[in-house]
Amino acid sequence: MGYKNLFFDLDDTLWAFSLNARNTFEEMYIKYQFHRYFDSFHHFYTLYEKRNIELWAEYGVGHITKQELNHQRFLYPLQAVGVFDENLAKAYSDDFFTVIPTKSALMPYAKELLEYLAPTYNLYILSNGFRELQYHKMRSSGIDGYFKKIILSDDIGVLKPGPQIFNFALSSTQSKPENSLMIGDSWDADIVGAHGVGMHQLYYNYVGRTDFSFLATYTVNALKDIKDIL
Template sequence: MMYKSIFFDLDDTLWDFSGNAYDSFSEVYAHYDFDQYFDSFDQFYSIYKEHNARLWIEYGNGNITKNELNRKRFFYPLQYVGVHDEDLAKSYSDDFFELIPTKSKLLPYAKEILEYLSGKYRLFILSNGFRELQFRKMTSAGINHYFEKVILSEDIQIHKPNPEIFYFALSATQSILSDSLMVGDSWEADIAGAKGVNMDQMFFNYSGMEELSFKPTYTIKSLKDILSIL
């Protein structure tokens, strides 16, 4: 086998973050009767997602702290519609964080692929997600037992795509760079990050991204495609 260690991103690579987040926000929106503030759930969620994406870039670049990220991203949609109630924002963010890790939706073929790879390769998670959530997500989805170790950006306060987190992951798992593969859906964090340390990459391009700045080692559009590669 060409590889011995396979590093997986978690959110939107294996665990369906987009779907689980949508479901969680929908439930919290209904619980707090946010129709009194927003025209619809879709309006609320589109406001949240757009601002959240910008804040995660700031967080990844080290410009804001984790606490600032969470405070700003949950408060912003309410501010946008003229509701300046920070206690309300804190309450619904607390409920969201309690709810989302209980969701178990995975990307199609995730369990089948992990079962196929298990025993053939050493499997690890390499994620920028929060420690208090990632382990609960994996347990809820029933995939935690496939992985020898979970490496999180919070372990060293450095985020993908910074080379240091990849070197840390290799060291922490006693993996060799030439025997390792990074699998992820984020072009910048997972694929460009891995290439930056000369680690082979598998780009899970389910969104159909077309303009790529380089050709990754592998590109897949479904996790099922892994069967014909590994």
């Protein structure tokens, strides 16, 4: 195969974003006594998640700014139950961003995989996450030392799957598409994006997705199965 360079997505590929975020939101729910406004934590989180997905899509195509994304997604659940309190939304938003990067849960077998790959390959992070969070998250979970470079959408103002961020990642690491592999859990951001610039792709399909516009170079359902490929 001849791979020299492995580009990893971070959130829900290595760092367990969904789990860590849910746990942090539950802490905020308790701290701010949101039971006063919502039927349950599930009620609150369902409202948040639906609007968050919509807002990230808007952010991805440049319709809203990063600041608007963060303002609206934290305010929306409160507004949805008739609580129009900007100060409350900002307080729990600020607390959320303070707490979440301290969380250390990783996806199953993530650290073992990095231990296995690091002696043989150049490892890089290629993430859409925010600069002020991603470095902290990697330090908290103990995986920062495995990577030679961290490339973030914040660096160039373009989100995956935009070809600009993939080309920037290749250029800034002196890598070539033909000897590089993108590894990620997002079909649309990681796999489609890498495919678009001629990079091979490894799709971490832990959610069991079945609808694809093309076949990824490799697909695994568990990180441990990557050892059978690399």
